[in-house]
Amino acid sequence: MNFENWWLLSFPLFFLLGWLAAKIDVKQLVTESKRIPSTYIEGLNFLLNEEKDKAIEVLIQLSRSEPESVELQFAIGSLFRDKGDMQRALAVHQGLLDRPVLTNSQRNRAVLAVGRDFMKSGLYDRAEEFLRRVSGDEHLPEAIKLLTDLYVIQNDWARAIDTAYKLRATTGVKNNAQIAHFMIELAAICRTERDDEGAIKWLSKAISEDSLSPRPLIDLGNVFKGQGRYQEAINVWWKLEKCCPKYIALISDELMDCHQNLGIKNQCLAKIKDIIEVDPIHELLLSAFEMSTELQGMEAANDLAQDFLRKTSDVTWAIPVLNSIKANLEETSRQEVYLLIRVLETYRQDKQYQCESCGFQANTHYWRCPACRLWDTYPPTAIQIGALG
Ligand SMILES: [Zn+2]
Secondary structure, eight states: OOGGGGGGGHHHHHHHHHHHHHHOOHHHHHHHHHHSOHHHHHHHHHHHTTOHHHHHHHHHHHHHHOTTOHHHHHHHHHHHHHHTOHHHHHHHHHHHHTOSOOOHHHHHHHHHHHHHHHHHHTOHHHHHHHHHHOOSTTTHHHHHHHHHHHHHHTTOHHHHHHHHHHHHHHHOOOOHHHHHHHHHHHHHHHHHTTOHHHHHHHHHHHHHHOTTOHHHHHHHHHHHHHTTOHHHHHHHHHTHHHHOGGGGGGGHHHHHHHHHHHTOHHHHHHHHHHHHHHSOOHHHHHHHHHHHHHHHOHHHHHHHHHHHHHHHOOGGGHHHHHHHHHTTSOHHHHHHHHHHHHHHHHHSOOEEEEOTTTOOEESSOOSBOTTTOOBSOSOSSOEEOSTTO
């Protein structure tokens, strides 16, 4: 803006001040703030500074002069729970329940608070008892959500499914992905009990519940493969190509095995080449290189490696390229290239799967993070943890 025109800025500023004056009755604001006892402000300050002990002290002091205040008791109880002092949190919340005069909403809120306290204390039976007692529209969704979490903690997947459906019916929340995971957990239990038919039933239900989820397709293919139904496994796994091709990385070895067993590994190589043409997924490049070496010979595989190196600049592909060059060199130069390969191999670090939510790293892929317990936070491809990564 031209310097001489700076005063033009004053127009929007005056407009804003006028608008604020119209919205806020300044006199009223001053009167209200005088009505707020200074102890509230003191307690609020402690809370804002994360000094929970001092905040509790101030609020308890305040509650002596205002013993009827239900809100104060809820605030004190929540602070005790946040601090992990469950005995006192329960005492405060149960004290509220003992009051003869409470509105329905306040009573439900107190029942919910007691349920939450028992849940945090690890007393799941008592938590369930209280959470099931919550009724009415206002606090019911939270109670159902907590009940679902409670069943998940206990691996009670059938009940988790029931409450998750109830939550959807009550609030309209789209929790299809969550319900599908619960169904797949039930399928996994069937598999440990060698009940393949039960597993197939739950996995099919999970696919209907969340058609975009890769997990039931992957697990269903594994059940078919275990039964020797290789073509069916292949058909299910290739469905991943449409919804989420990166997840093929998780079953690329099994996919190659099935094609091998049917004597159609060429088809597998052709299909994987199509996918990596669009998206050079590291694990699929490795599979293509392995199959190309086996089916087409070293020369064709090295051509592929050169192509991958150009596309990805990944050190992994420099090694086969150098190996192919090495064969045509004189002895001294060959030794130097050999040394270079050795150096590159030290840079080719192990890859790890990493949770996108909490950063927890693992050697295997998890559908549910073992650290933060969230679902679907692991990408299907591992990341390089190393100097060149
Ligand atoms: Zn995590």
